[in-house]
Amino acid sequence: MTGETAQRLLEGWQLGNVLAADCPSRAILNHLTNRWGTLVMVALATGPHRFAELRRKVGGVSERMLSQTLKDLEADGFVLRTAHPVVPPHVDYELTGLGREAAAYVVALVGWIEGALPEIMAGKMRVAAE
Amino acid sequence: MTGETAQRLLEGWQLGNVLAADCPSRAILNHLTNRWGTLVMVALATGPHRFAELRRKVGGVSERMLSQTLKDLEADGFVLRTAHPVVPPHVDYELTGLGREAAAYVVALVGWIEGALPEIMAGKMRVAAE
DNA sequence: GGAAGTACGCACAAATTTGTTAGTATGTAG
DNA sequence: CTACATACTAACAAATTTGTGCGTACTTCC
Secondary structure (H helix, E strand, C coil): CCHHHHHHHHHCCCCCHHHCCCCCHHHHHHHHHCCCHHHHHHHHCCCCEEHHHHHHHCCCCCHHHHHHHHHHHHHCCCEEEEEECCCCCEEEEEECHHHHHHHHHHHHHHHHHHHHHHHHHHHHHHHHCC | CCHHHHHHHHHCCCCCHHHCCCCCHHHHHHHHHCCCHHHHHHHHCCCCEEHHHHHHHCCCCCHHHHHHHHHHHHHCCCEEEEEECCCCCEEEEEECHHHHHHHHHHHHHHHHHHHHHHHHHHHHHHHHCC
């Protein structure tokens, strides 16, 4: 994705609504970009996962936060929850079609950050050295 | 960006580090995706802005949060701050090269959300009607 | 001569997010 | 027979984020 693409998007039809405090897209954006939402999307981008599996994969989430995050993402239609009625419980989480689209953007951002990390850190060093 | 691209990114070299709780990319990700960071990046994507101008553009930010957000983004090397030594103060904020790259991803995500909003909301309606 | 605009920093308060602990039902391994 | 794993939830506590109001130094507009 290039700068020009961003520019075009920005000047398009209904864009810029998020900048309005009461646009519903704010909530969606929030679910996708809050502390755990992003990481859960990244984790799920590789395929379905069970609850405990996700918890181990996403370093630092508590069970509470994970289930809350999953619930939000499910309510937005990004995640599909499938509970098998067995004991002990067995629940699978996977991205929906919409979720896979969203995840692509999130993964792209995260991927870019990780790639740019050396440059970003180098910049910080340079500033710190002044 | 397609699902396959995301998939490829995900399986690449150093990817997946964000999932580790102590990866420094977590902090960067946070600055780019916390409540105001995303919106400020979107706002700045169209060009340089002054402080008060940004405040008006990004609906709902307080002065405190805006200056804090800008400080974080500046420290990461995404935003360039230029203060003209006049009175009353005049300060310009604009994206750096790195910032423009990052903004492209953020704008893409936000743009997608706004475009997908009808579908997302429709999904919520459907669930609520059950 | 008073008000407003500028780009903030600071102290304190409120709101929101996050974590912690305990508890559920039951099969399976030791 | 006991502990552990599973996928959670509720209640409560702690931490973090966010907001509010005030002050600043000076100029321009009424």
